[in-house]
Amino acid sequence: MSDRPLTLPLALLLGLVTVVTLFPVFWILMTAIKPPTDWNAVPAIWVPSEPTLVNFQTLFDPEALGVYGVGGVSEAATQAVFGSLLASIVATALSVGIGLAAAIALSRYSGGGRATPLIILSGRMFPPAAIAVPFVIIFSTIGLIDTYFGLIAIYIAVTLPFSTWMLKSFVDEVPKEVEEAAMLDGLTRVRAHLTVTIPLIKGGLFATTLFIFILNWSEFLFALVLSYTTIETIPVRLAKYVTATAGTLYGVQAALAVLAMVPLVIAGFLIQNHLARGMTFGAVKR
Amino acid sequence: MTVHPMITSAALHMDGVSRRFGKTQALNAINLTVPTGSFVVLLGAAGAGKTTTMRIAAGLEDADEGAVLLSGIDVDGVQPKDRDIAMIFDNLALYPNKTGYDNLANPLKIRKMAQHAVDERVHAVSSTLRIGHVLKRLPKTMSGGERQRVALGRALVREPKLFLLDEPLSSLDAMLRVELRAELKRLQQEHGYSFLLATPDFNEALAVADTIVMLVEGEVRQVASPQEIYEAPVDRDVARFVGAPEINLLPASVVAGDDGRHLELLGASLPLPAGRLNFDGDFEAGIRPEHVQIDPSGAGALQASVVDIEPLGRLSALTLGIGQEQLRVTLAASQAEQMIPGSTVGVDIALDFLIAFERDTGRRLD
Incomplete structure (x- = not known):
């Protein structure tokens, strides 16, 4: 952390960055409380004159927009919210758990040889679009299509390289001698990893978890091609808010997007103190 | 067992x-x-x-x-x-x-x-x-x-x-x-x-x-x-690792002549004390810097020129030039103060402390 004083030019720059960064968030929030007439009005309406919660209502009651004469909204978003929560939470927990074990194995035991981390990463070198269709075929054959089990499996496979690599970099930062000191103090290898290493990479573990959760939470392509009727996620539902009569339901989409932001904002807020680095300072002579 | x-x-x-x-x-x-x-x-x-x-x-x-x-x-x-x-x-x-x-x-x-x-x-x-x-x-x-x-x-x-x-x-x-x-x-x-x-x-x-x-x-x-x-x-290797300044390593040989056994070192022929270096031929002589006496007036078995003086505190390290070879010597700082770079000094080597190494393998002889 630098102690640079806040000068006027610096303050202006920071202000500008803040405005540019937060403008889309502001627009989404405003759109979410606009009545249908305001959604794509020209000139643009910045702050709605008559704020309404009807867009949020529509998410759970498709008929709600009827009062504004907009009909044909087919389904509620309930299932999508449930689907996103289930797939993202389970896939994130497993991805981070497996990734942590892999990170320790790679960092401390060069598991599988020096090329292993790169081989793991190579899984990310295929564009998702290139592997999506083969997965549809494979999953149809083995009965995993349109199941949460299948979606979660894909999410884990896709995010595991990230979680492994991120966590490996944090484990690498903990000097292995600290673990070894613990072993000489009387711990087994496994207990040294669990009770010495993991507490020291707590910040990294939180950061990785949040990152993987965001990836899963906002994933669209696999969710789209692997779901028919049984499963749905928020990003897929977002794309479906289009009606024949009223076109794209911007307000409803914005309302769902705001809802989707909530868990991320809460999670980010809760762990912000742990995102700081420097946990291992003082362990070793430098 | x-x-x-x-x-x-x-x-x-x-x-x-x-x-x-x-x-x-x-x-x-x-x-x-x-x-x-x-x-x-x-x-x-x-x-x-x-x-x-x-x-x-x-x-x-x-x-x-x-x-x-x-x-x-x-x-x-x-x-x-x-x-x-x-x-x-x-x-x-x-x-x-x-x-x-x-x-x-x-x-x-x-x-x-x-x-x-x-x-x-x-x-x-x-x-x-x-x-x-x-x-x-x-x-x-x-x-x-x-x-x-x-x-x-x-x-x-x-x-x-x-x-x-x-x-x-x-x-x-x-x-x-x-x-x-x-x-x-x-x-x-x-x-x-x-x-x-x-x-x-x-x-x-x-x-x-x-x-x-x-x-x-x-x-x-x-x-x-x-x-x-x-x-x-x-x-x-061991000799070089222990001791600072490092031990001097110089080519030398033992020659048996009519008037007893001699050590050929630094261009001079030095009579060997009885019982020292019981072999003939070429070897490498290891001489610790403190096992060399220096006489500012020039009296000694060898003549050398002072190349460099490096203070080490209580002691000083002198680099001497003898022919093509250099010899590092330590002596009391007070003594070193009297030395002038470029001047000629007399040198005596304490042969009792000389350590002999085989030239090829580096192993200690005797």
């Missing part, structure tokens, strides 16, 4: 231990013994295999070949935690998220010692090491010397059978290093601990060691007292 009683009672005995990392032979069939209650120093340059030796003794690394015996028991396959060894790592490896107290108490708590006993032990050790004031602080707020003492304390609280100290004083400033090494020696002697300390610093070894194990490129070259290592190094 009969085992020598000295080995069964030794805190540590390594027998033919080898370790290879990829293409590098880190350790080549080393034998090493730390008798119980003695202070053994593993002396060697960076990369000589000191750390690997310690890690194998601690069980953090496996040997490819050979046996490790602790108090006479082969510990092959025994986990580090069950070896009853304490190690001070060269980077200390304190627990960064634990206070000084918890760093010290950790090994005792893991071993399920009662809280009041832990307290007692931690406070006893911290008063010995004078670190009472850092018990409540995290390592990041401690000074280098305090961290060093906490690391030492974490080893001492347990009273293990063997202490491994891997360059524990390397990052400290000179004064603190001298102070702490005296303290180490005192603790070791008072309690009869068994210490194996690794260092690249001969002076440190000299100050604390009962026995020095000289490690060169993964091989034990010599095991001897500090004095013996200095006066009778087994080969050229």
Whole structure:
């Protein structure tokens, strides 16, 4: 952390960055409380004159927009919210758990040889679009299509390289001698990893978890091609808010997007103190 | 198999231990013994295999070949935690998220010692090491010397059978290093601990060691007292490693003539004292810088010109030119003040202290 004083030019720059960064968030929030007439009005309406919660209502009651004469909204978003929560939470927990074990194995035991981390990463070198269709075929054959089990499996496979690599970099930062000191103090290898290493990479573990959760939470392509009727996620539902009569339901989409932001904002807020680095300072002579 | 009683009672005995990392032979069939209650120093340059030796003794690394015996028991396959060894790592490896107290108490708590006993032990050790004031602080707020003492304390609280100290004083400033090494020696002697300390610093070894194990490129070259290592190094590598300024190595030969045996050195023919250098022919002469007398008036067996004078404090190092060769000499600073670069001085070499090496192999002759 630098102690640079806040000068006027610096303050202006920071202000500008803040405005540019937060403008889309502001627009989404405003759109979410606009009545249908305001959604794509020209000139643009910045702050709605008559704020309404009807867009949020529509998410759970498709008929709600009827009062504004907009009909044909087919389904509620309930299932999508449930689907996103289930797939993202389970896939994130497993991805981070497996990734942590892999990170320790790679960092401390060069598991599988020096090329292993790169081989793991190579899984990310295929564009998702290139592997999506083969997965549809494979999953149809083995009965995993349109199941949460299948979606979660894909999410884990896709995010595991990230979680492994991120966590490996944090484990690498903990000097292995600290673990070894613990072993000489009387711990087994496994207990040294669990009770010495993991507490020291707590910040990294939180950061990785949040990152993987965001990836899963906002994933669209696999969710789209692997779901028919049984499963749905928020990003897929977002794309479906289009009606024949009223076109794209911007307000409803914005309302769902705001809802989707909530868990991320809460999670980010809760762990912000742990995102700081420097946990291992003082362990070793430098 | 009969085992020598000295080995069964030794805190540590390594027998033919080898370790290879990829293409590098880190350790080549080393034998090493730390008798119980003695202070053994593993002396060697960076990369000589000191750390690997310690890690194998601690069980953090496996040997490819050979046996490790602790108090006479082969510990092959025994986990580090069950070896009853304490190690001070060269980077200390304190627990960064634990206070000084918890760093010290950790090994005792893991071993399920009662809280009041832990307290007692931690406070006893911290008063010995004078670190009472850092018990409540995290390592990041401690000074280098305090961290060093906490690391030492974490080893001492347990009273293990063997202490491994891997360059524990390397990052400290000179004064603190001298102070702490005296303290180490005192603790070791008072309690009869068994210490194996690794260092690249001969002076440190000299100050604390009962026995020095000289490690060169993964091989034990010599095991001897500090004095013996200095006066009778087994080969050229050992001779060069111990002592500063470095030993002079000069081509020489022994010639038997009508008027007795002579040493051909630096272009001069010096009569050999009776019984010295009982061989004929070429060899390499090792001459310690302090075994050369200088006469400013020019009287002496050899004539040399003063090339350079380097003050070392109480002593000064002179570089002399004799023909094509150079000779490094130490003498009292007061004497060195009278020397003028470029002037000619007389030189006498104390042949009784000359160490002869075989030219090709570097092994000590005689």
